[in-house]
Amino acid sequence: MPESFAPPARTLMGPGPSPVSPDVLAALARPTIGHLDPAFVDLMDETKGLLQETFLTQNRLTMPVSGPGTAGMEACVDNLVEPGTTVVVCRNGVFGDRLRQMVERAGGVAVVVDAEWGRAVPPETLADALVEHPEAEVVAFVHAETSTGALSDAETLARIARDHGCLVVADTVTSLGGVPVRVDDWGLDAVYSGTQKCLAAPPGLSPVTFSDRALERMDARETPVQSWFLDVSLVARYWNADGAKRAYHHTAPVNMIYALHEALRRLQGEGLEAAWARHRRMHRALAAGLDALGLAFVVPEAERLPQLNAVWIPDGVDDAATRRRLLDEHGLEIGGGLGDLAGRAWRIGLMGEGARPGPVLACLGALEAVLDRSGGVEAAEPLLDAVAA
Numbered sequence: 001m002p003e004s005f006a007p008p009a010r011t012l013m014g015p016g017p018s019p020v021s022p023d024v025l026a027a028l029a030r031p032t033i034g035h036l037d038p039a040f041v042d043l044m045d046e047t048k049g050l051l052q053e054t055f056l057t058q059n060r061l062t063m064p065v066s067g068p069g070t071a072g073m074e075a076c077v078d079n080l081v082e083p084g085t086t087v088v089v090c091r092n093g094v095f096g097d098r099l100r101q102m103v104e105r106a107g108g109v110a111v112v113v114d115a116e117w118g119r120a121v122p123p124e125t126l127a128d129a130l131v132e133h134p135e136a137e138v139v140a141f142v143h144a145e146t147s148t149g150a151l152s153d154a155e156t157l158a159r160i161a162r163d164h165g166c167l168v169v170a171d172t173v174t175s176l177g178g179v180p181v182r183v184d185d186w187g188l189d190a191v192y193s194g195t196q197k198c199l200a201a202p203p204g205l206s207p208v209t210f211s212d213r214a215l216e217r218m219d220a221r222e223t224p225v226q227s228w229f230l231d232v233s234l235v236a237r238y239w240n241a242d243g244a245k246r247a248y249h250h251t252a253p254v255n256m257i258y259a260l261h262e263a264l265r266r267l268q269g270e271g272l273e274a275a276w277a278r279h280r281r282m283h284r285a286l287a288a289g290l291d292a293l294g295l296a297f298v299v300p301e302a303e304r305l306p307q308l309n310a311v312w313i314p315d316g317v318d319d320a321a322t323r324r325r326l327l328d329e330h331g332l333e334i335g336g337g338l339g340d341l342a343g344r345a346w347r348i349g350l351m352g353e354g355a356r357p358g359p360v361l362a363c364l365g366a367l368e369a370v371l372d373r374s375g376g377v378e379a380a381e382p383l384l385d386a387v388a389a
């Protein structure tokens, strides 16, 4: 019989999963109860409320989809797209292209608005595409493109989409909890996220929220949603029903809901604004350190995500060998490049519990050692004062 698995000690500073606090891990380890147990149903309701507070929405249909961020992406796309639906997809990285693939699999017609990798989506390119495609009914974009570290202006993109009568699908997998996401104020209609990035829970759930406009569109569908599992009208009878009307759809991952509830509770305890400010502060310290180490950012300063720092790999440095040394000698995980940036950039995450002084300094110290450079920790330290570790 194999030994019980003991994970090695790691500091997770890649593009997710991010570090999980002992409180959240302890919640995960509590005894499993039935997924229709009245106590669990109360927990579901409370989790829904916490998600509404986190998404800054009053949307009745707000719940975690059982599955990673990609499941939430598929839930949003599959429920809003029917064969023949034209969807304008903004693509400035890997996840924008994943959206396009899903739109096409759902039978939709994807009109792709391409933007440079490492840059935000320029709003005027979306406006131009919508003028050219008056038949478009949905606009989809990635708020925080984790493959490059670029933050797009979700509020402006959504306003342009609504001005053209389109529903808005927004990927907030990496943004939620790390930078402002205001679902109601910005008029986003179908929004998905993930638990393992700035929400600081393990991977496995995808919080989603749908506006009433999105629900109307789903009600008016002429064809069934291609996925039974992700058909929101069916899942909602479990997550969104009251009392005895709550019906079995699938068995919720009970312990993961415990973990999400605990992580969201902690986030509300800190306060969303404080969490956003913490991510910004840690980013500024890390950026000063990276700068001192001579590592240049991929994304221009004004479009950078605090929680995902992509830097060019210096000339002559072996990507895979260096990341392997970081892992073996320092227990530090950072991300390699994805798509166009594979082999050319590193992605350093400051997500959730990773956005703390300890991980920032550990990362800079480890980079100093493996790159044989100095000054990173020294440059970051003065910017880390007065922050609870």
Ligand SMILES: *Cc1c(COP(=O)(O)O)cnc(C)c1O
Binding pocket: 016, 068, 069, 070, 071, 073, 095, 142, 144, 145, 146, 147, 171, 173, 174, 194, 203
């Ligand atoms: C991580 C991520 C996803 C996918 O989430 P999984 O949990 O890996 O399925 C989607 N979009 C963005 C922007 C992400 O960062």
